[in-house]
Amino acid sequence: MIVAGARALKDSDLVLVGVGLPQLAAMLARKTHAPNLRIALEIGIIDPAPIDTPVGIADPRLWHQAEFMGGTLDVLGSILQRGRVNVGFLSGAQIDQYGNLNSSIVLNEAGKPRRINGSGGANDVASLAKETILIMRHERRRFVPQVHYVTSPGYLKGYHERTKIGLSGGGPKMVITNLCVFTFDQGTERMMLHSLHSGVTPEEVKANTGFQIDIPSDLKTTPIPTSEELDLLREVIDPKHVYIGKSN
Amino acid sequence: MGDNKILPLSEAIRKFVEDGDTLALGGWVITRCVVASVHELIRQKRKDLTIYQALSGLDTDLLVGAGCVSRLVTSGGTLDAFGLLNRVNDAFSKGKLLVENNSALGMATRFLAGSLGLPFLPTRAILGSTIMHELEEAKAGVEMKCPFTGENVVLLKALNPKTAIIHVQRADKDGNAQIDGPVWDSQAMAGAADKILLTTEELVERAQITNNPERTIIPAFKVASVSVVPFGAYPTSCYKYYDYDAEQLRNYSEVSLDADKFGKYVEEKVLAHEDFQSYLDVACPYPRREEIKARPGRGY
Numbered sequence: 173m174i175v176a177g178a179r180a181l182k183d184s185d186l187v188l189v190g191v192g193l194p195q196l197a198a199m200l201a202r203k204t205h206a207p208n209l210r211i212a213l214e215i216g217i218i219d220p221a222p223i224d225t226p227v228g229i230a231d232p233r234l235w236h237q238a239e240f241m242g243g244t245l246d247v248l249g250s251i252l253q254r255g256r257v258n259v260g261f262l263s264g265a266q267i268d269q270y271g272n273l274n275s276s277i278v279l280n281e282a283g284k285p286r287r288i289n290g291s292g293g294a295n296d297v298a299s300l301a302k303e304t305i306l307i308m309r310h311e312r313r314r315f316v317p318q319v320h321y322v323t324s325p326g327y328l329k330g331y332h333e334r335t336k337i338g339l340s341g342g343g344p345k346m347v348i349t350n351l352c353v354f355t356f357d358q359g360t361e362r363m364m365l366h367s368l369h370s371g372v373t374p375e376e377v378k379a380n381t382g383f384q385i386d387i388p389s390d391l392k393t394t395p396i397p398t399s400e401e402l403d404l405l406r407e408v409i410d411p412k413h414v415y416i417g418k419s420n
Numbered sequence: 421m422g423d424n425k426i427l428p429l430s431e432a433i434r435k436f437v438e439d440g441d442t443l444a445l446g447g448w449v450i451t452r453c454v455v456a457s458v459h460e461l462i463r464q465k466r467k468d469l470t471i472y473q474a475l476s477g478l479d480t481d482l483l484v485g486a487g488c489v490s491r492l493v494t495s496g497g498t499l500d501a502f503g504l505l506n507r508v509n510d511a512f513s514k515g516k517l518l519v520e521n522n523s524a525l526g527m528a529t530r531f532l533a534g535s536l537g538l539p540f541l542p543t544r545a546i547l548g549s550t551i552m553h554e555l556e557e558a559k560a561g562v563e564m565k566c567p568f569t570g571e572n573v574v575l576l577k578a579l580n581p582k583t584a585i586i587h588v589q590r591a592d593k594d595g596n597a598q599i600d601g602p603v604w605d606s607q608a609m610a611g612a613a614d615k616i617l618l619t620t621e622e623l624v625e626r627a628q629i630t631n632n633p634e635r636t637i638i639p640a641f642k643v644a645s646v647s648v649v650p651f652g653a654y655p656t657s658c659y660k661y662y663d664y665d666a667e668q669l670r671n672y673s674e675v676s677l678d679a680d681k682f683g684k685y686v687e688e689k690v691l692a693h694e695d696f697q698s699y700l701d702v703a704c705p706y707p708r709r710e711e712i713k714a715r716p717g718r719g720y
Contacts, residue, residue, distance in 0.1 A: 230449035230477070241601055
């Protein structure tokens with residue numbers, strides 16, 4: 173997942189990342205094909221160069237050697253809302269077929285609402301980044317027909333509703349999971365299967381998705397990570413293996 | 421020149437925070453959290469507080485768990501990899517805590533509006549989300565068409581907390597404060613508040629402020645009290661001074677999953693101590709403080 177995310181980033185991009193897989197993908201991209209990639213964090217940091225694995229955005233390890241330390245408004249305002257973030261990486265507890273994410277309130281089996289972490293900058297990134305890449309663990313309970321709570325808007329109810337509402341950011345471009353990669357149909361704005369990771373079957377994807385998935389005739393295989401990419405992740409970027417090694 | 425506002429933290433809280441107040445807390449998740457102040461609020465049994473905090477963290481979870489808070493205005497929060505805000509989430513599930521959801525930019529914008537003396541400021545975020553519905557219901561957000569460009573924006577109602585409690589790295593006795601590292605929304609929060617209570621790692625001479633006045637993040641004129649509390653953010657980090665204490669955070673996270681265990685934690689770590697120093701002497705004895713101190717080359 174990390175490698176697929178990294179490859180989706182371009183050298184000239186400015187990416188806003190949260191901790192975990194998005195951060196690792198950005199660092200990997202910087203060390204491989206996108207050395208000029210700029211990274212911004214919602215806590216008020218631009219272009220850090222961490223040398224130790226951080227536990228989150230609030231970990232000073234993630235701020236190490238940053239070129240700029242300011243405030244939330246400097247990043248989420250002057251950079252993100254100003255329209256300068258090319259790519260925002262997002263995740264969530266749940267995703268629906270139009271790429272809307274829920275990281276706020278889930279319903280348990282009895283239908284009772286349970287809070288999780290909330291939006292933080294996620295809603296802002298989903299609303300305002302030129303495009304977003306969504307990274308999700310592929311489980312049926314996570315891939316639902318319609319999220320109970322829209323924390324981070326994707327295409328809302330599809331069919332260009334996002335454009336009608338007037339969100340200035342472009343919306344999700346792809347969804348990367350541990351099984352496959354999805355893109356979005358231009359007309360319906362529904363998620364559609366783009367490539368399967370090596371060794372994964374379409375049946376496995378369907379079984380782990382709580383809504384209808386059509387199998388395209390030109391279904392691709394996601395290119396596999398190179399040994400250089402894997403070494404960089406294991407030795408340099410996540411030396412404590414906090415995030416990798418969990419089927420990433 | 422300059423007043424002397426130095427007070428023991430217990431006196432500052434006693435004098436300046438009452439039940440039912442709106443309080444902005446200056447921490448972010450597990451960094452520069454106002455832990456010492458929260459311990460004191462719990463000891464003094466403050467009730468019915470409304471807390472404003474963009475990214476809620478350990479300080480808020482403790483305060484909510486101890487039953488001091490009735491309303492939380494936030495964009496969410498966690499303990500990062502150490503876990504969720506279990507006490508906040510539990511209080512919400514049980515209907516004991518009203519939570520008003522925002523986005524991080526939304527919270528920063530509301531503080532900015534408050535700090536500029538404006539009734540609202542717009543944002544382009546939040547449109548179309550469930551957060552929009554909630555803000556409308558709370559009468560804190562309204563959709564509008566821009567009169568100049570016709571674009572859709574959301575007007576966000578200003579936040580003006582009665583008091584902001586912020587932990588800083590250095591302050592003089594008048595309350596001019598320097599903050600190291602990222603400030604997230606501390607500046608706008610201080611600007612929006614009617615008054616500010618500071619806890620500081622170090623007390624510095626006025627000359628250190630006047631020799632570097634551009635480093636003053638919070639000017640003194642609204643600061644009501646300055647309490648010198650080294651390690652006042654412990655077990656969260658304070659940039660350039662000390663790391664978070666991973667072991668303590670792991671322990672807290674585990675304990676906070678269970679109401680009884682949390683109750684015992686509060687008994688032992690907060691109520692059993694007359695001040696924060698006494699808690700630190702047990703929870704973080706001198707050798708441990710040396711271990712977590714920030715030093716060049718450590719990567720934090």
